[in-house]
Amino acid sequence: MKRRTFKMAVAALVAGLAVGAPALAQSNWPNKPVRILVPFPAGGSTDLVARYIAQGLSDKLGQQFIVDNRGGAGGNIGTDAVAKAAPDGYTIGLSTSGPLVNNKFLYKSMPFDADKELAPIALVCEIPLVIMSNPKVPAKNLKEFVQLVKAKPQSYSVGQPGNGTIGHLALEQLSLVSGTKFTTVPYRGDVPAMTDLLGGSIQALSAPITAFIPNLSAGKLNGLAVTSSARYPGLPNIPTAREQGIDMVATVWFAVVGPAGTPPAIIEKLNSEINAIVGTTYGKAKLQQYGAVVNTGTPDLLRKMMDEDSKRWQKVISTAGVTIN
Structure with missing residues (x-):
């Protein structure tokens, strides 16, 4: 009887250790370097924001957070690598609204399901889009520009930084809400579009604000x-579209995500630390250098934003018939 009791006690101890091991590992997290996968090349705004957060997390948590750039396929390659990683908190990603929301409506096939295979961790910031014109165009604001296009559509062409980019989708959204057909000119990025806008080859341009400040x-x-939804703090004299009676919102937002199944305790810790890093006066000023406005919150807020943007952009993309492959 005593022998049986001893065996039962040993079995209970082993079971308790097995159950307690994951919790112990989570409480000690991180005890080795953490990778932050960025699905875009080095040097861009996503990369710069990721490196700022990585340095802050390294300083606060005592382990190195290493930025690993995995560009390609509109951000799908790097974000897929996050989705396929082990959900242990040692691989996370700083991705954007493109691969997290828009791409599933633009690409015929996706290597991952952002809604099922990724865990929201923290909303970080957003970069507003700006619709701008050559100063020779006789319109003070977007409402007046839309009226000009309606009156003489053949006289005005609007550039955008590439098929399927947020600059392109914003123009399709503007067309939908204003009932106006725009002659759009796709470019390979912001710089060549800006060159033609300054030179007068195109009359207006829709793109993220960063390069144009x-x-x-x-x-x-x-x-x-x-x-x-609000004016950009760095250029407060430019009104929002909604202020002009044009009901549209289009931004590029940045968020930290992990593989689905990442332990809640690790998600909570990362969320708290990231919010603290970017939410300071210095953090807000630092991100504004990249044209970004800090926008933090809980993982649930990020999930809500993903859901709301999915509804918005699915309608725009399907109505306009925009595809990438």
């Missing part, structure tokens, strides 16, 4: 509207 500030370009 110096020329907008100097008056070389006219900001017709920002398409965020």
Whole structure:
């Protein structure tokens, strides 16, 4: 009887250790370096924001957070690598609204399901889009520009930084909500589009605000509207589209995600630390250098944003018939 009791006690102890091991591992997290996968090349705004967060997390948590760039396929390759990683907190990603929301409506096939295979961790920031014109265009704001296009559609062409980009989708959204057909000109990125806008080859342009801040500030370009819900703090004189009676919102937002199944305790810890890093006065000023506005919150807020953006962009993309492959 005593022998049987001893065996039962040993079995209970082993079971208790097995159950307690994951909790112990989570409480000690991180006890080795953590990779932050960025699904875009080095040097861009996503990469710069990721490196700022990585440094802050390294300083706060005592382990190195290493940025690993995995660009390609509109952000799908790097974000897929996050989805396929072990859910142990040692591989996370800083991705954007493109691969997290828009791409599933643009690409015929996706290597991952963002809604099922990724765990929301933290919303970080968003970059508003700006619709701008050459100063020679006789419109002070977006409402007036839409009226010009309606009156003489053949006289105005609007550039965008590439098929399927948020700049392109914003124009399709504007067309949908204003009932106006725009002659759009796709470019391979912001810089060649900006060159043609400054030179007058195109009359207007829709793109994320980051690359255009110096020329907008100097008056070389006219900001017709920002398409965020509030004015951009760095250029407060540019009104939002909604202020002008045009019901549209289009931004690029950045978020930290992990593989589905990442332990809740690790998600909570990362969320708290990331919010603290970017939410300071210094953090807000640092991100504004990249044209970003800090927008933090809980993992549930990020999931809600993903759901709401999915509804918005699915409608725009299907109505316009936009595809990438």
